[in-house]
Amino acid sequence: MSKKAVIVLSGGLDSTTCMGIAKAEGYDLYPITFHYGQRHNREVEQAIEVGKYYGVADHRIVDLTFLKDIGGSALTDETLDVPTETEEGIPVTYVPARNMIFLALASAYAEVIGATAVYTGVSAVDYSGYPDCRPEFIHSMEETINLATKAGVTGKNILVKTPLINLSKKETIEAGLSLNVPYELTTSCYNGKESACGKCDSCLLRLKGFKEAGSFDPIAYEN
Amino acid sequence: MSKKAVIVLSGGLDSTTCMGIAKAEGYDLYPITFHYGQRHNREVEQAIEVGKYYGVADHRIVDLTFLKDIGGSALTDETLDVPTETEEGIPVTYVPARNMIFLALASAYAEVIGATAVYTGVSAVDYSGYPDCRPEFIHSMEETINLATKAGVTGKNILVKTPLINLSKKETIEAGLSLNVPYELTTSCYNGKESACGKCDSCLLRLKGFKEAGSFDPIAYEN
Numbered sequence: 001m002s003k004k005a006v007i008v009l010s011g012g013l014d015s016t017t018c019m020g021i022a023k024a025e026g027y028d029l030y031p032i033t034f035h036y037g038q039r040h041n042r043e044v045e046q047a048i049e050v051g052k053y054y055g056v057a058d059h060r061i062v063d064l065t066f067l068k069d070i071g072g073s074a075l076t077d078e079t080l081d082v083p084t085e086t087e088e089g090i091p092v093t094y095v096p097a098r099n100m101i102f103l104a105l106a107s108a109y110a111e112v113i114g115a116t117a118v119y120t121g122v123s124a125v126d127y128s129g130y131p132d133c134r135p136e137f138i139h140s141m142e143e144t145i146n147l148a149t150k151a152g153v154t155g156k157n158i159l160v161k162t163p164l165i166n167l168s169k170k171e172t173i174e175a176g177l178s179l180n181v182p183y184e185l186t187t188s189c190y191n192g193k194e195s196a197c198g199k200c201d202s203c204l205l206r207l208k209g210f211k212e213a214g215s216f217d218p219i220a221y222e223n
Numbered sequence: 224m225s226k227k228a229v230i231v232l233s234g235g236l237d238s239t240t241c242m243g244i245a246k247a248e249g250y251d252l253y254p255i256t257f258h259y260g261q262r263h264n265r266e267v268e269q270a271i272e273v274g275k276y277y278g279v280a281d282h283r284i285v286d287l288t289f290l291k292d293i294g295g296s297a298l299t300d301e302t303l304d305v306p307t308e309t310e311e312g313i314p315v316t317y318v319p320a321r322n323m324i325f326l327a328l329a330s331a332y333a334e335v336i337g338a339t340a341v342y343t344g345v346s347a348v349d350y351s352g353y354p355d356c357r358p359e360f361i362h363s364m365e366e367t368i369n370l371a372t373k374a375g376v377t378g379k380n381i382l383v384k385t386p387l388i389n390l391s392k393k394e395t396i397e398a399g400l401s402l403n404v405p406y407e408l409t410t411s412c413y414n415g416k417e418s419a420c421g422k423c424d425s426c427l428l429r430l431k432g433f434k435e436a437g438s439f440d441p442i443a444y445e446n
Contacts, residue, residue, distance in 0.1 A: 060293070066285045066328065070335045097331040100371035104327040105289065108320040112293045137370040144367045147360040148323035 004115035005161070006106045007031045009059075011047030013206055014121030014164055016186045017172050019054055020179035021163045022119050030115060032060040032106050036095070037068025042192045049185045062105060067095060099132035100141060103160065107145045110158050117159045118145075125168045138162050169209030177215060184218040195220040227338035228384070229329045230254045232282075234270030236429055237344030237387055239409045240395050242277055243402035244386045245342050253338060255283040255329050259318070260291025265415045272408045285328060290318060322355035323364060326383065330368040333381050340382045341368075348391045361385050392432030400438060407441040418443045 005027035009015045022029055031054075033047040044061065051059040099122060106118045122133040131137065142160040151158050164172050176183065188206045189196035196203050198221040210217040228250035232238045245252055254277075256270040267284065274282040322345060329341045345356040354360065365383040374381050387395050399406065411429045412419035419426050421444040433440040 060289070062289045063286060066283070067331065070283070070332050096334040096373070097327060097368070097371045100367060101324075101327045101331060104320060104324045108290065108324060109293050111319040131373060131376045132371040134370070137367065140363065140367040140370050144323060144360065144363040145320070147357065147363050148320045148355040150319070150354060153354045 002028050003117075004028045004030055004110075004113055005117040005119055006110045006113070006115045008102050008106050008118065008120045009033050009047045009050060010121075011043035011045070011050060011186060012121070012188050012202075013169075013176070013183060013186050013209075014123065014172060015047075015119075016050050016121075016183070017176040017179075017181050018119040018121045018161075018163060019050060020176055020181040022117070022161070023054065024179055027117065029054055029056050030058055030060075030109070030113060031056055032062060032102075032109055034062050034064050034102055034105070036064040036066075036098075042187050042189075042194075046185055046187045050182065053182045053185060060109060064101070067098070067101070070096070097132060099130075099137070103141050103145065104148075107149060107158055111149045111151050115158070116156065117161050119161045119163070121164050122162055123164045123167060123169075123172065125166065135162075135165055138165065168212075169205050170212035173209045173213040173215065177213070187219065193222070195222045197222055225251050226340075227251045227253055227333075227336055228340040228342055229333045229336075229338045231325050231329050231341065231343045232256050232270045232273060233344075234266035234268070234273060234409060235344070235411050235425075236392075236399070236406060236409050236432075237346065237395060238270075238342075239273050239344075239406070240399040240402075240404050241342040241344045241384075241386060242273060243399055243404040245340070245384070246277065247402055250340060252277055252279050253281055253283075253332070253336060254279055255285060255325075255332055257285050257287050257325055257328070259287040259289075259321075265410050265412075265417075269408055269410045273405065276405045276408060283332060287324070290321070290324070293319070320355060322353075322360070326364050326368065327371075330372060330381055334372045334374050338381070339379065340384050342384045342386070344387050345385055346387045346390060346392075346395065348389065358385075358388055361388065391435075392428050393435035396432045396436040396438065400436065410442065416445075418445045420445055 005022045007018055007022055007029055009031035019029055031051050033044055035044050110118050124133060124135055138160055146157050188202045190200040190202050191197045196219060207217060228245045230241055230245055230252055232254035242252055254274050256267055258267050333341050347356060347358055361383055369380050411425045413423040413425050414420045419442060
C-alpha cells in the first residue's frame with residue numbers, strides 16, 4: 001500500500017536531500033513550497049524543478065507574503081543587509097517562527113491528503129542559531145500537531161521527520177549523493193541571484209560541506 | 224508603559240469579545256484577521272469594522288486561501304453542505320489545523336512587534352468538537368511558540384491567552400456586554416449572507432447564548 005509524505009521543500013540543499021530520503025523510505029512525495037518574499041526567491045523556481053525531477057503528482061506553492069509584510073528579517077526586509085560572515089547568536093536572517101508556520105501549514109495539508117509524515121530539512125548541527133531548528137522545538141511541534149488535527153485525535157498520528165537533524169552539512173551531502181539527489185537543481189544563496197555569491201552564511205556552509213564530503217558543488221558561483 | 228497584544232480576530236462574537244477583554248486588561252490591541260476563502264467571508268469585513276471601533280493602530284489581514292485550496296472543510300469547500308443542526312464528533316465545518324496555523328502566524332507577528340500576548344477566542348465548552356479548541360492543544364501550542372521564537376529563547380515569553388476557554392456562550396456574552404463589546408458589528412453565520420441564517424450550528428449556539436444571557440442579539444436574521 002502506498003504511503004504519503006508531505007515534504008517542506010524550499011529548493012535548497014537540505015530540503016532537496018529530504019526528498020531523496022523520503023523517497024528511499026518508500027513514501028509518495030507531496031512537496032509544499034512557501035513563497036514569502038524571501039530574497040532567494042530563485043529557491044521557489046528551483047523547488048519546482050526538484051519536484052519535476054522526482055515526478056511528483058502534486059506540488060503546492062503557498063503564498064506567505066505576510067512574512068515579508070511584517071518584516072523583522074534580513075531575508076525578507078530589503079532595508080537590512082545580509083551579513084557576509086557567520087554571526088554569533090540569533091542572526092538577522094532569522095525569519096520569525098518560520099519553521100513553526102511551515103510545519104503548521106504542511107500538517108494541515110497532510111491531514112487533508114491522508115499523509116502520515118511531514119519531512120523538514122532542519123539541522124541542529126549547522127543550524128545557524130535559529131530557535132526553530134532545535135530538536136526541542138521539533139518534538140514540541142510534533143506533539144502540538146497531533147493535538148491540533150483530526151489525525152491525532154483519531155490515533156492516526158502525523159510524524160514530523162527530521163532526517164538531517166543530527167547531520168553536519170558534509171554528512172547531509174554524503175547522504176544525498178548516495179541517493180542521487182539532484183544538487184545541480186538546488187540553490188542556497190541568501191542573495192538569490194543567477195549565480196550564488198559564495199560569501200553569505202548559507203553559501204559558506206554549503207561550500208564547506210561539499211569540500212569536506214570530498215565532492216564538488218555542481219552549481220555556478222560568482223567569480 | 225504600554226504593552227501589546229495580538230488578537231486573532233475573525234469578526235465573530237468570540238474573538239470580538241477577546242478584543243474587549245484584552246483592552247480591559249490594559250493591552251494595546253493589534254488584531255490579525257485571516258482570509259481563507261471561508262463561506263462566511265463577511266466576517267473579514269466585520270472584523271475590519273470591529274478594529275475601527277476599537278481605534279487600533281494597525282490591523283493585519285492575512286491571505287490564507289491555501290486553506291481553501293486544500294479543501295477538507297464545509298466552511299471552505301463549496302461542494303460540501305453546511306449542516307443545519309449540531310453534529311456528533313468532529314464536524315464537517317472543521318478546517319484542518321486552523322487554530323494552529325492562526326496562532327503560529329499571530330506569534331510571528333507578536334515577535335516582530337514585541338507583543339507579549341496572543342489572544343484567541345476558543346472555547347472548550349461550546350467547542351463543536353474541533354480538536355484545536357481543546358485546552359491541551361493550547362498548552363502545547365504555547366510551549367511550541369516559545370521554543371520557536373526569539374522571544375522564548377531570550378526569556379521574554381509570549382503568552383497564549385484564552386479568556387473564553389471555560390466559558391459557555393452565555394457567559395461569554397455576559398462578559399462582553401459588561402465591557403460594551405460591539406456585538407452589532409459581529410457575525411457568526413457559516414453561510415455568510417447579509418442576514419444570518421439562524422439555522423446553522425454557529426447561529427444556533429449564538430442565539431441560545433443571547434437568550435440564556437437574558438439579552439437580545441442585535442444583528443439581523445433571515446425570516
